[in-house]
Amino acid sequence: MHDRPNIHELLDVVQAFLDEEIVPATSGRKQFLARVAANCVRMVDRELTVERKHFERAWLGLNDLFGVEPSPSDRVDRSLGVTGRLDLLCERIQEGDLDEDSEHYNRILAFARARVRDKLEVSNPKLLAADAERGIE
Amino acid sequence: MTGGAAREAWRLEVSLERDGGEVERRTFVALLFRPGGQSVFSGAEEAVLLKAAAEAGVPVPTVVCSGAEALGRPFYVMDYVGGETIGRRLVRDEKFATARESLPAQMAEALAAIHRVSVDGDTLPFLPRPPGGKPVALAAIQNLEEIYRAVSMDPHPAFEIAIRWLLRRVPETTDIALVHGDFRLGNLMIDQVDGLCAVLDWELAHVGDPVQDLGWACVRSWRFGRDELTCGGVGRREDLVAGYEKASGRAVDMEALRFWEVFGNLYWGVITLMQVRPLIDKTYRTVELAGIGRRAAETEWELLNLIEGKAY
Numbered sequence: 001m002h003d004r005p006n007i008h009e010l011l012d013v014v015q016a017f018l019d020e021e022i023v024p025a026t027s028g029r030k031q032f033l034a035r036v037a038a039n040c041v042r043m044v045d046r047e048l049t050v051e052r053k054h055f056e057r058a059w060l061g062l063n064d065l066f067g068v069e070p071s072p073s074d075r076v077d078r079s080l081g082v083t084g085r086l087d088l089l090c091e092r093i094q095e096g097d098l099d100e101d102s103e104h105y106n107r108i109l110a111f112a113r114a115r116v117r118d119k120l121e122v123s124n125p126k127l128l129a130a131d132a133e134r135g136i137e
Numbered sequence: 138m139t140g141g142a143a144r145e146a147w148r149l150e151v152s153l154e155r156d157g158g159e160v161e162r163r164t165f166v167a168l169l170f171r172p173g174g175q176s177v178f179s180g181a182e183e184a185v186l187l188k189a190a191a192e193a194g195v196p197v198p199t200v201v202c203s204g205a206e207a208l209g210r211p212f213y214v215m216d217y218v219g220g221e222t223i224g225r226r227l228v229r230d231e232k233f234a235t236a237r238e239s240l241p242a243q244m245a246e247a248l249a250a251i252h253r254v255s256v257d258g259d260t261l262p263f264l265p266r267p268p269g270g271k272p273v274a275l276a277a278i279q280n281l282e283e284i285y286r287a288v289s290m291d292p293h294p295a296f297e298i299a300i301r302w303l304l305r306r307v308p309e310t311t312d313i314a315l316v317h318g319d320f321r322l323g324n325l326m327i328d329q330v331d332g333l334c335a336v337l338d339w340e341l342a343h344v345g346d347p348v349q350d351l352g353w354a355c356v357r358s359w360r361f362g363r364d365e366l367t368c369g370g371v372g373r374r375e376d377l378v379a380g381y382e383k384a385s386g387r388a389v390d391m392e393a394l395r396f397w398e399v400f401g402n403l404y405w406g407v408i409t410l411m412q413v414r415p416l417i418d419k420t421y422r423t424v425e426l427a428g429i430g431r432r433a434a435e436t437e438w439e440l441l442n443l444i445e446g447k448a449y
Contacts, residue, residue: 115295124434
């Protein structure tokens with residue numbers, strides 16, 4: 001649809017500029033912020049890469065808990081759709097319907113874990129890798 | 138020097154001229170309370186708290202004076218205590234290896250001393266106290282849940298599960314004490330040789346369940362990557378508890394500790410959501426806050442690990 005560089009190539013070059021040219025040329029707080037900025041760019045890159053996969057997993061998991069709903073085709077609708085169904089799940093938990101004595105408790109825990117694992121795959125994959133080494137997945 | 142959101146710290150190099158012309162050089166730290174900073178108690182009150190802590194045997198900087206106005210703001214001045222506070226360095230650098238060995242026991246002793254400070258009757262009247270008529274821990278969760286619902290922009294099933302989990306396990310203890318409220322690596326001044334030499338940052342002090350301080354000291358974020366060392370990246374939580382029981386004479390119920398560790402992780406998760414709000418509301422746009430908002434997922438992960446027995 002667009003000419004090269006593609007999205008990932010654009011993000012990669014911004015990240016490399018921050019890490020390789022701004023970080024060594026700055027110090028103290030500026031340098032710290034440049035590192036954080038580079039990390040934000042990497043985060044965006046990872047999110048774009050796995051966004052579709054994470055949506056599918058969340059939607060199927062929610063289908064499993066609440067019954068099958070047709071999956072939205074539009075990108076914005078997908079995000080709103082997941083958030084809306086998660087809001088519903090949160091309300092049910094808050095009301096005490098899904099406490100430890102509920103037959104659904106283990107499925108709820110597994111769903112919540114899968115969701116958080118996906119979020120960490122974007123925000124902090126190093127933490128996931130370190131925990132996997134300790135047998136926490 | 139850095140000071141945090143509600144106060145700023147100044148290092149004062151002072152030459153004191155004694156009678157007879159002898160000059161003594163001293164270093165102090167002045168803490169100035171920012172206008173509009175959300176301080177629960179005043180600088181003068183915090184100085185009183187530090188004195189009470191010192192009398193109970195807590196290692197704290199000696200307060201020299203306090204007052205209503207310096208550069209237009211309330212302040213107090215204390216002796217400068219040298220050392221390192223940066224958690225990342227303390228848990229990793231070779232030069233702190235000796236200090237790390239003594240830290241779990243020293244942290245336990247310092248906590249035991251904090252919890253010995255009298256909060257009976259009218260002592261330290263400025264400290265926030267738990268409302269009567271319900272367990273201290275229940276009031277704490279309800280308060281945290283209220284803040285969570287006010288600041289959260291997105292659904293977090295893991296936080297909801299944690300809130301329910303906590304509500305079903307409220308410790309029924311009637312043992313209350315002075316709680317430091319932010320006792321962790323990062324707020325402790327550490328000397329390479331002597332280890333813990335001062336407990337800093339008292340602005341979250343309140344009256345509550347003493348086990349809250351132990352749970353907070355074990356929260357994952359304060360291990361600075363040394364995740365297998367559950368007590369602040371320097372020891373195991375069992376070492377902290379053993380040292381604390383010995384120093385305080387109080388018995389610690391390990392399930393109550395788990396409760397407060399879960400509470401602490403949730404509390405930190407809610408703070409990350411709160412810290413990112415100025416960015417979302419576009420009142421303070423900095424790249425630093427951008428990273429913080431997404432750290433909430435790390436606390437969700439740890440909460441599930443604690444609840445499912447994978448990390449406790």
